[in-house]
Amino acid sequence: MTGSSRSAKDFFRPLAVGAPSPLTEIPARPSRAIHFFDPSNEKMAAKIPAMVGTVDVLLGNLEDAVKADNKLAAREGLVKIAKATDFGPTQLWTRINSLDSPWVLDDLTTLVPAIGGKLDVIMVPKVQGAEDIHYVDRLLAQLEAKAGLDRPILIHAILETARGVANVEEICGASPRMQGLSLGPADLAADRRMKTTRVGGGHPGYLVREDPPRVDGTANLEAHRATYQQDLWHYTIARMVDACAMHGIYPYYGPFGDIADVVACEDQFRNAFLLGCVGTWSLHPKQIAIANRVFSPSVEDILHARRVVAAMGDGTGAVMLDGKMEDDASLKQCLVMVRLAEELAAIDPELKKQYDAITVDEEA
Numbered sequence: 001m002t003g004s005s006r007s008a009k010d011f012f013r014p015l016a017v018g019a020p021s022p023l024t025e026i027p028a029r030p031s032r033a034i035h036f037f038d039p040s041n042e043k044m045a046a047k048i049p050a051m052v053g054t055v056d057v058l059l060g061n062l063e064d065a066v067k068a069d070n071k072l073a074a075r076e077g078l079v080k081i082a083k084a085t086d087f088g089p090t091q092l093w094t095r096i097n098s099l100d101s102p103w104v105l106d107d108l109t110t111l112v113p114a115i116g117g118k119l120d121v122i123m124v125p126k127v128q129g130a131e132d133i134h135y136v137d138r139l140l141a142q143l144e145a146k147a148g149l150d151r152p153i154l155i156h157a158i159l160e161t162a163r164g165v166a167n168v169e170e171i172c173g174a175s176p177r178m179q180g181l182s183l184g185p186a187d188l189a190a191d192r193r194m195k196t197t198r199v200g201g202g203h204p205g206y207l208v209r210e211d212p213p214r215v216d217g218t219a220n221l222e223a224h225r226a227t228y229q230q231d232l233w234h235y236t237i238a239r240m241v242d243a244c245a246m247h248g249i250y251p252y253y254g255p256f257g258d259i260a261d262v263v264a265c266e267d268q269f270r271n272a273f274l275l276g277c278v279g280t281w282s283l284h285p286k287q288i289a290i291a292n293r294v295f296s297p298s299v300e301d302i303l304h305a306r307r308v309v310a311a312m313g314d315g316t317g318a319v320m321l322d323g324k325m326e327d328d329a330s331l332k333q334c335l336v337m338v339r340l341a342e343e344l345a346a347i348d349p350e351l352k353k354q355y356d357a358i359t360v361d362e363e364a
């Protein structure tokens with residue numbers, strides 16, 4: 001409840017008479033790829049029904065990347081697609097326009113009555129602090145009550161301003177609707193006055209160089225020295241992950257704009273996965289497979305995790321496995337993997353087959 005002006009006993013009370021009760025726990029629904037589409041782009045929109053079941057989240061984007069002249073068409077297009085499509089296991093999200101824009105009020109007052117029953121999560125861009133979440137929270141409660149919705153729509157915030165990063169913990173704890181956070185590297189870079197011009201990913205100038213070799217104690221500054229590119233986003237992602245974990249919500253990478261560079265995209269996604277993110281964005285259909293692969297634990301990882309679980313028995317003490325010590329803390333890490341695999345297997349039959357084929361030899 002950090003940063004909220006509500007007292008502890010009021011935190012889970014609905015913010016409007018007749019609004020659905022807030023959730024006390026955010027469900028861990030698989031969301032490896034949040035796939036963006038522009039509902040005003042007829043060609044793109046026509047592909048969406050066939051993508052149901054192939055991606056964990058479909059997100060109708062109304063904000064940046066949608067032309068100002070197309071804002072109304074995007075909103076109406078999303079309503080049309082949502083009404084006409086059975087999303088089955090796939091979640092439907094939207095990214096509304098920023099809270100200071102001329103479009104956001106109509107976004108919310110149109111979408112909630114029209115398709116609120118189908119919308120799982122509303123992504124709010126350029127969130128600066130808890131006050132932005134409080135505003136959306138109350139408005140959603142009023143709109144949900146009016147529309148007679150029986151479950152609350154969740155909120156996902158994009159971390160894309162310096163103030164937002166500084167306030168990350170209070171943003172995560174601002175409402176029981178908070179589902180998660182995504183990194184917004186493009187707007188964040190601009191807001192911080194970083195000197196990059198890319199959408200996510202690394203930069204060749206952001207590096208460390210190995211020390212010069214020394215000859216008789218003297219540095220040879222003419223010698224070749226390897227350089228290692230560093231991750232521009234490590235600090236922000238690490239802050240996001242901690243803030244989300246602290247509040248029981250979910251962190252995500254964000255967009256990787258170099259669509260052609262699938263290798264660097266995979267690396268960036270994997271760094272985020274290893275640091276604790278549960279998913280990422282996909283801007284182009286070819287990024288979906290990358291995200292699904294990266295954000296699903298590998299068969300090798302699950303085999304190892306299950307072996308540790310089997311070897312640890314009741315989960316206390318310490319054992320040796322393959323020459324390494326395993327104990328209560330490594331068991332907990334393995335259980336994170338095993339539980340994630342179970343959640344993913346429940347919605348991904350191909351992955352289920354792979355995980356089911358793993359046999360754990362308890363003597364090994």
Ligand SMILES: CC(=O)SCCNC(=O)CCNC(=O)[C@H](O)C(C)(C)COP(=O)(O)OP(=O)(O)OC[C@H]1O[C@@H](n2cnc3c(N)ncnc32)[C@H](O)[C@@H]1OP(=O)(O)O
Pocket residue numbers: 035036037038043044047061064065186187199255259282283284285
């Ligand atoms: C910083 C931020 O805010 S990031 C979030 C905002 N940005 C976005 O949402 C961008 C979403 N993606 C896009 O707009 C597009 O993918 C672009 C502009 C990046 C590339 O588009 P194109 O040049 O058309 O890509 P490309 O030619 O490879 O497309 C191949 C096919 O996939 C379709 N396609 C492309 N992107 C998508 C998508 N996101 N969803 C569904 N279909 C798509 C195209 O319509 C095309 O269909 P076709 O084969 O029938 O002609």
Ligand SMILES: CC(=O)C(=O)O
Pocket residue numbers: 064125158160183184185186187188199254255
């Ligand atoms: C994700 C996003 O909106 C940004 O990078 O600005």
Ligand SMILES: [Mg+2]
Pocket residue numbers: 064125160184186187
């Ligand atoms: Mg942005």
